[in-house]
Amino acid sequence: MEAKGPRLAIIGLDGVPYELIRDLAAKGVMPMVDELFQEGKLDKMASSVPAVSSVAWSSIITGENPGTHGIFGFTDVAAGSYRLTFPNFAQLKAPPFWEESLFGRSAILNVPSTYPARPMNGVHIAGFVAPDLTKAVYPPSLVDQLRAWEYEVDVDASSAHQSLELFLRKLNQTLDARTRAFLGLVERPWDTFMAVYTGTDRLLHFLWPAVTDPRHRLHEAALDYFRRVDHSIGRLVERLPEEAPLVMLSDHGFEALEIQVNINRFLLQEGFLRWRRERPRSLNDLAEGSVAFALDPARIYLHRKGRYPRGTVGEDQAEKLVDQLAAALAELRVEGREAVARVYRRQEIYHGPQVDRAPDLVAIPAPGIEFKAGLEADSLAEPAAPFTGKHRGDNAFLYVRPPEGHEQPPQARSVQDVQPLLVWLKNSLCQSRRRNDE
Amino acid sequence: MSKDHNAQKTCWNCPALELRGHVDFRACGQSMRKFMTEGQAMAECKRRPELGLFDPASLTFEECPEWEEGPYGYQLRDMRVLILGIDGYLGWTLALWLGSLGFRVAGVDNFNRRRWVAEEGSHSVVPIAPMEERLRAAKEVLGIEISFREFDILDNEKLRQFIQEFQPEAIVHYAECPSAPYSMVDFQHAAYVQHNNVIGTLGLLFAMRDLAPEASLIKLGTMGEYGTPLTGRPIFEGIFPADAVLQWDGREWSLGGELTPRDPVSFYHVSKVQDTFNVYESCKYWWLRSYDVMQGVIYGVHTEQVAADPRLRTRFDVDEWFGTVINRFVAQAVVGIPLTIYGSGGQTRGFLALRDAMQCMTRLILSPPEPGQYDVVNQISGVYRVRELAETVARIAADEFGLEVEIQRLENPRVEADEHPYEVVYEKLPQQLGFEPQVTLEEEVYQMLKLLIQPSIRSRIEAIRQVILPKTRWSGLHKEMDVIERYKVRPRRVVGLGAEGGGEDDPER
Secondary structure, eight states, rough: OOSSSEEEEEEEEETOOHHHHHHHTTTTTTTTHHHHTTTTEEEBBBBBEEEOOOOOOOOHHHOOOHHHHHOSOOOOOOTSOOOOOOOGGGGEEEEEEEEGGGGGGEEEETTTTTTTOOSSSSSEEEEESSSSSSGSEESTTHHHHHHHHTTOOSSOGGGGGGOOOHHHHHHHHHHHEEEEEEHHHHHHHHHHHEEEEEEHHHHHHHHHHHHHTTTTTTHHHHHHHHHHHHHHHHHHTTOTTTSSSSSESSSSSEOOOOOEEHHHHHHHTTTTTBBBSSSSSSSSHHHHHHHHETTOOOEEEEEEEETTTOBBOHHHHHHHHHHHHHHHHHHHHEEEEEEEEEEEEEEOOOOOOTGGGOSEEEEETTTTEEEOOSOOOSSSSSEOOOEEEEEEEEEEEOOOOOOOTTOOOOOOOGGGHHHHHHHHHHHHHHHHHHHHHH | OOOGGGTTTTGGGOOOOOEEEEGGGGGEEEEOOOOOSSSEEEESSSSSSGSBBBBBGGGBBOOOOTTTEEEEEEETTOOOEEEEETTTTTHHHHHHHHHHHTTTEEEEEEHHHHHHHHHTTTOOSSSSOOOHHHHHHHHHHHHOEEEEEEOOOOOOHHHHHHHHHHOHHHEEEEEOOOHHHHHOHHHHHHHHHHHHIIIHHHHHHHHHHHHHHTTTEEEEEEEEGGGOOOOOBBBBBBBBOOTEEEETTTEEEEEESBBBBOOOHHHHHHHHHHHHHHHHHHHHOOOOEEEEEEOOOOOOOOTGGGGGGGGOOOOOOSSSTTTHHHHHHHHHHHHHHEEEEETTTEEEEEEEEEHHHHHHHHHHHHHHOOTTTEEEEEEOSSSEEHHHHHHHHHHHHHHHHHHOOOOEEEEOOSSSSOOOOOBBBOOOOIIISOOOOOOHHHHHHHHHHHHHHHHHHHHHHHGGGGGTTTOOOTOOOOOOOOOOEEEEEEOOOOOOTTTTOOOOOOOOO
């Protein structure tokens, strides 16, 4: 059955920075993408705060900020406990765009943070983090077909800890299987098609210098991966209706990683954090005297009375403590350099019904520095190997090829402007169809 | 008794844990192979699916409503325990013990132990009921429903089916042939014991890998795996402590975490050592979890449950193959056979009363190791010389029951040191798992004598008196042991165990 109505396609490239895709296109590594760029407009776009995939993609698909959609990071703490949870699609408090009738029948493929899949009008394959393929897919009948395509939600990143060559081979295998699935599913009826390539993010975490430095021994191998992605995009775009508007985007950017800074270690050293045992196993080991703790990457929460079992910070102390934490963070230096580019307070960045669950502070690292919130770190700063690339919040990209005969839509400045853009595109398509019908 | 030993254990230790993989949040939530030491573990709970995905280290037994306070620590509600070898001396006792604590118990047996004992022309001197009757009585008298299957665990297909069906959360493995002399009879017996024990356990490990990887395995080893190192170095709990050091040639290495040397003392003990390595490797390869229980020699006949009805009694063997030393002494005392000790009788061993063994097993079941963790406990409550044990039994028999008891030293049929140093480390059960012995040697010997002296049981001992003395020599020589010396113990009231009470002033206590 052929789907009816105007069709819209969205292609995601997880973690690909604006400058990188621009240059790879211009230098002929990604010729198909370059061709597309001639037909539309490429812009820089801001990611979410913090700039991590689960938050950014949740904003992209809902058009909301975390204060409304409720996803503040890969981890969260269950209310009234110290149970560390991994919020996913089931905890998303705002509807994704494809649940609106405007978008018709959809194919939503490999969008991060949409696990577990739930019934919808169309097909859905959740992206990472998706521990069980059978729960990642709707309709469930698709699972066998995906297995036949040797589809994997995510590359096995543990191989990168053994050998970067092995990791690249696995990335290629995962990409090939993903391409088989994308091409197989794009042939089925849809009104809205969204497919995300996530291997790009995985590669940049481990191979950033290989991509950017022509003298790196794996430079060509890393570029080959982008050539494969380009080829895959080309085959996908061939199968899209020519008149369909196309959106291509990333959720955050990237840059070189030099030093990892452990924020909980910092809080410990500064006296904001105390553990009940020498080597904490979980947040359950927070001592009563602790006033703050961090979740990845640098979301700092006050240890509030009433919210956590041993929390002691009252409302009356909160503001002063936030000031003290912000001041201490501003002073944080590692290896002789400033570590913090900016500190956001909750009310500056979050709004909406979930805001009470938001971190009190979010620290944005200076270039080259990555913040982590592990519990066991013995030192404030440590080498990040084998990781060589890190997320950056200000250089995601957005490309729009508007429907034929239409002007460029209003610019999306940040990830939460994407969903309104998609609505705008769908609406303008509907309007022109109505005009044609008249 | 301590209940707190497992309060701070987390979902890592809980068999309801379903590990969903490791995720590296240093790199944007990248998935790792299913089990990694790096990255953040993600789990779901089989019992509480509403929790979604969470960090298994962040929820303790104390906080989880599925774990409720019980007499031996936090207890997983309706915890499913599969006992392999449920018809045996320990298996049956444990089934009733756990059942009365509210565990859901299933068991497997092929009644081999009954056959092995019959092979020698012996029988359990305390009469035991057939399994059907045992199960019925358990239900009638104690209200315990036990799910039982008869098969040989070497039949891997049947074992898999039952594991699949019952979904055990802990597996207690008693289903081995536990006799050193039996394994030394001839080649056929040695091969049989090793095949039965080693291959049975290996099949269980593969079945657990495929069907019950989260269940904890409580595997019966034996203190005899270690032997008796003549240097007098301590016998650690299976694994060298962190500060153990090897010095050689002016250099030094840490031994911390390595398995300690094993020096088994019969082909049966060799089978247990092979099991140890198979279990250890399975934990390493497949993230199974296990306690290897280096159990001392068990003695005794009494728990509240087995004493509740004659049909619930557990077996009590005193023959040369399956009778353990104290049990055999008591039987000998009752029928007037001199208590037989081998060589000088200076052999020193770790011992544990039946009831205390049950407490230990319960604590181990309630405190599962973490996935991938192979742990060892030395399960004993005291260390005694065999000669002293004989003297203790002789004195109680004389003082409390007026029995004339002699002790005789025989040629030692085994290859072992009669006199040796023996320093056993047994700290984990009392210090980490809250074990407090409840039974003294003297009290249990008294209880045993009281039961065995009953005419009906005494006559059952009389009926097998020809198989009590040792005949199986490690050398293979077929010849009765010569008597070296026979003597009487000077009567002395060591304890007051009867109605009179007293005994508090005894200097040896």
